Each structure stands twice: as structure tokens, then as C-alpha cells.
Amino acid sequence: MIPYKHEPFTDFSTEENNKAYLEALKKVEGYLGEEYPLIIGGERITTNDKIVSYNPANKEEVIGSVSKADKELAEKAMQVADETFNTWKKVKPEIRADVLFKAAAIIRRRKHEFSALLSKEAGKPWNEADADTAEAIDFLEYYGRQMLRLKDGQPVESRPGEFNRYDYIPLGVGVIISPWNFPFAIMAGTAVAAVVTGNTVLLKPASTTPVVAYKFVEILEEAGLPAGVVNYIPGSGAEVGDYLVDHPKTRFISFTGSRDVGLRIYERASKLNDGQIWLKRVIAEMGGKDTIVVDKEADLELAAQSIVKSAFGFSGQKCSACSRAVIVEDVYDEVLARVEELTKGLSVGDPTDVSNFTGPVIDAAAFKKITNYIEIGKGEGRIVAGGTADDSKGFFVNPTVIADVTPEARVMKEEIFGPVVAIAKAKDFDEALAIANNTEYGLTGAVITNNRMNQEKAREDFHVGNLYFNRGCTGAIVGYQPFGGFNMSGTDSKAGGPDYLQLHMQAKTTSETL
Numbered sequence: 001m002i003p004y005k006h007e008p009f010t011d012f013s014t015e016e017n018n019k020a021y022l023e024a025l026k027k028v029e030g031y032l033g034e035e036y037p038l039i040i041g042g043e044r045i046t047t048n049d050k051i052v053s054y055n056p057a058n059k060e061e062v063i064g065s066v067s068k069a070d071k072e073l074a075e076k077a078m079q080v081a082d083e084t085f086n087t088w089k090k091v092k093p094e095i096r097a098d099v100l101f102k103a104a105a106i107i108r109r110r111k112h113e114f115s116a117l118l119s120k121e122a123g124k125p126w127n128e129a130d131a132d133t134a135e136a137i138d139f140l141e142y143y144g145r146q147m148l149r150l151k152d153g154q155p156v157e158s159r160p161g162e163f164n165r166y167d168y169i170p171l172g173v174g175v176i177i178s179p180w181n182f183p184f185a186i187m188a189g190t191a192v193a194a195v196v197t198g199n200t201v202l203l204k205p206a207s208t209t210p211v212v213a214y215k216f217v218e219i220l221e222e223a224g225l226p227a228g229v230v231n232y233i234p235g236s237g238a239e240v241g242d243y244l245v246d247h248p249k250t251r252f253i254s255f256t257g258s259r260d261v262g263l264r265i266y267e268r269a270s271k272l273n274d275g276q277i278w279l280k281r282v283i284a285e286m287g288g289k290d291t292i293v294v295d296k297e298a299d300l301e302l303a304a305q306s307i308v309k310s311a312f313g314f315s316g317q318k319c320s321a322c323s324r325a326v327i328v329e330d331v332y333d334e335v336l337a338r339v340e341e342l343t344k345g346l347s348v349g350d351p352t353d354v355s356n357f358t359g360p361v362i363d364a365a366a367f368k369k370i371t372n373y374i375e376i377g378k379g380e381g382r383i384v385a386g387g388t389a390d391d392s393k394g395f396f397v398n399p400t401v402i403a404d405v406t407p408e409a410r411v412m413k414e415e416i417f418g419p420v421v422a423i424a425k426a427k428d429f430d431e432a433l434a435i436a437n438n439t440e441y442g443l444t445g446a447v448i449t450n451n452r453m454n455q456e457k458a459r460e461d462f463h464v465g466n467l468y469f470n471r472g473c474t475g476a477i478v479g480y481q482p483f484g485g486f487n488m489s490g491t492d493s494k495a496g497g498p499d500y501l502q503l504h505m506q507a508k509t510t511s512e513t514l
């Protein structure tokens, strides 16, 4: 087994890679507008009711029409997944892992096609789409290897005359509910973590990005995954989501998405339903209000670059995005001026054009929410860049910097999930840390400092699941920076980390008297 190493990012400055991506884009454009069925137990099921996926950069362009599950079809999928669990759980972990490795190899061969589809369906610029695809490959490679490490359980002690073992066994049927912002990596990572540990899955992708999920399920089939292990059932969160979360046969729910939906799932999953004989497990990865703190002893150019890249990469639509910066007063004006200058230099437009730094936001609802927050921000601070938007063709919001806000401002406390960063001044490093912690979330954060004592203070006191020093706060790599947050950011499940797979299994102790 080759040791795990993360998938390298593509260098699009070379002509060869540039050409490869454009060819892949042509291929994707060749299948836009196609129809996709549900997949339940390997059977393709077409419904009259559809979810239509549009290009957020061009509202007229249909990416695909996907059949839509209702409660009846969700029930059918549950029966199939429950039945298939009896056989899949007996398949050796090595064979389950091999399916993941094979899937990774297939995706690697079609890497740019997947990335081009992400540019079209989610509005990702080339580099962001490439990173999403690379992360999907990483999850497959990493979780496959993790399963091989866990397949014989963990060592425990035995006394003379006794033989004790500690093994992991699968849980049952898992409901995987994924978001649109990492429509490939998070969707695939959460699904295969459940599968490689011996569970069967009902996969409900986000309604704005269902096509990439369909293509992934096809890859799993090609890689040899038996029918019924992953069942593809796009549908309304409120209808299919609630139904499956409440279902007595649901053993666990792996959710990634917003705080409010996460809380709803957490609460509903805690209720016992007729015929249910277990406590459901919930893995919930939720929102963030992530801060970059800039100390007075710091590389100020690095600080400004880190803020701009973390705030505006993929239009700020990352749970890890820098949506607030807290700068110590001695360097506030200088850093802010550079952030303003860099932000004004960013180009916004069609993400399939490699010269654009960023593309649209995902849909009309996001556009409305973000522009509403910009209006709120105008009353709470000073707009120094952006503040404008245009939804005539696609949902474009210009990167917006709101300076001089107070720590209690709404734009400093609520997740906006768009290209908007609020900037506040602190009198010293301690106050900056206190402001950074003044949120109900606790996902990512970064500190830009050359002061070792302040760095160590932040290591202890900055209460976030992923803390970075002298870099931005986005871009965790599977197996290198396990990802997940504290407080209202979720259950700190640490995707891409050494403890993640165990969340999908239960440990069984056996003790034999010799």
C-alpha cells in the first residue's frame, strides 16, 4: 500500500493543463440539460417531479433535471438499504476499501471533467473546482487506508487465562445529507466514510447541485460497489429530509450544512419513534463565523493577502471563510488600506473564464440574503470596497469590505456565507482574541503574528476547531488538517481525521476464558 499523500493541485499556468481543462469543459457542455433518475438498489427510477439544476453564472442554462424522491420513494430506498446492510456488513473491510481506491483512480482519470462540472453547477472558479475534486479523491484514498488500520480493532489487555478483543462493527443505515458548497468533496467524503465502515447509505445531496452527486454514484458502481449500498435520492429537505431523519430504521445521520437545519436534525433525531430500538447518532458539521486576527508584530502584507483570499475565494461560500478580521489598532489603517486595494483588484465573472478570480453566489435566495447583509453592513460600518451586486444574468456579488464595525454588529456575529468581510479594530492582542471568540460558532480561525508568546496564547485560548498561524483560514487538507468545529459549528467530527471513521461504527468487546 502506497502511503497516503494528498492529491496535488493542478497548475493551470501550464498550457497543457489549461487545454485539458478547456477540453473537459467542452465535454461537460455536451451533456448539459440531460435528465437523471433516482438510483435505488441499482434500479433507475424516473419521477415526473424534477429538481432542475441551473448554472448560477447563467440563470438560463440548465445543468440537468434530476428526478425527485418523495416519502414513498424514500421509504423504498430505506427498505433496500436496510436489506442490503445484511450482506454489505459481511463484506471484508479490505474489499470495501478497494472500492474506494478504484473509485479514486477513476476520478483521477476524469479529474478535469468533474472540476468543469463543478464550475458549471456550483459556480466554482477553476482552482476552487480543482481543489474540490482533489479533496474528493483524498477522502477516498484516506478513508480506505484508515479502514485498513481499524479492520482488526484496537489492542486491549488480557489477563492470564483470558483473551480479550476490541473490534469495530458497522451501525446500519446512514442518511447522508450534504451541502452545495463542496458538492463533490463533502458529498463523496461523508458517503464513503459510511460505506467503507460497512454501512449502507441513503444519499440526499443538496438540491442546487444534484448532478455531480449522480455522476459520483455512477463512479462507485463502476468501481464495483454492489447495488443498494448507496441509494441516490435527491429530494426536498423538508419532505424527504425530515422523513428519513425521523425514520425508526435510520441508525445515524451524517449532516453537513447550516446551523438551523443542523439543530432541527439534532432535535428530531433525539426523539424515539415507533419500532426504533437505538439512539440515533448524529454527525453534524455546521456553519462558521471565522476570524483572522492580525497582531501588531506581523507580516502585514501576508495579513492582507490572507484576509482577502480567505474572505473572497469561491465568493466566501465556505464554512471556513474569513467573514471577519480583527486588527490591532497600531497596524489597523495599514492593513485595511491594503485589503481595500487587493479587493478592488479582484475580477468577478463567469467562473469558466480562468481570468476571473471568483464567480457567482449559488442562487437567488443566497443573492438576496447576502445583499441584505450588505445593506445592514452599510448601517453598521463603512463600505470600503464592493457593496454592489448584479443578478441580471447570474448571481454576482462584488467582494465587499465593511470596516470600522463594533464587535456586536450583526455582520460581525451572523454567518453571511457570501463575499463579505467585516473588519474591527482591537486595542491590543488580548482584546483581539476576545473579539474573535465572541461568537456562538467555533470553526476556523487564523492568527497573523511574529510574536511567539501571542501565538501560544492563541493556541490555548482561540476556541476554534481549526486554528492556523501565518496563513489564511480556509483550505484544510484531508489527513493533514482534520476539519470540524466547536459550539454551534457542530459535533467537531473532524472529517479527514484519524477519529472520523469510528463515528460510523460501534465498538464490541469480546472476552474468552481460555
Ligand SMILES: NC(=O)c1ccc[n+]([C@@H]2O[C@H](COP(=O)([O-])OP(=O)(O)OC[C@H]3O[C@@H](n4cnc5c(N)ncnc54)[C@H](O)[C@@H]3O)[C@@H](O)[C@H]2O)c1
Binding pocket: 177, 178, 179, 180, 181, 182, 186, 204, 205, 206, 207, 235, 236, 237, 238, 240, 241, 242, 245, 256, 257, 258, 259, 261, 262, 264, 265, 285, 286, 287, 288, 318, 319, 320, 415, 417, 443, 484, 485, 489, 490
Ligand atoms: N462545518 C462544515 O464542515 C461545513 C461544510 C460545508 C458547509 N457548511 C455549512 O453549510 C451551510 C451551507 O450549505 P447549505 O446552504 O447547503 O446548507 P442547508 O442547511 O441549507 O442544507 C444542507 C442540506 O440539508 C438539507 N436539508 C434542508 N432542510 C432539511 C431538513 N429539514 N431535514 C434534513 N435535511 C434538510 C438540504 O437539502 C441540503 O442537502 C453553511 O452554513 C456552511 O457554513 C459547513
Ligand SMILES: N[C@@H](CCC=O)C(=O)O
Binding pocket: 181, 182, 317, 318, 319, 320, 321, 473, 474, 475, 476, 477, 483
Ligand atoms: N474544508 C473546507 C471548508 C468546508 C466548508 O465549507 C476548508 O477548510 O476550507
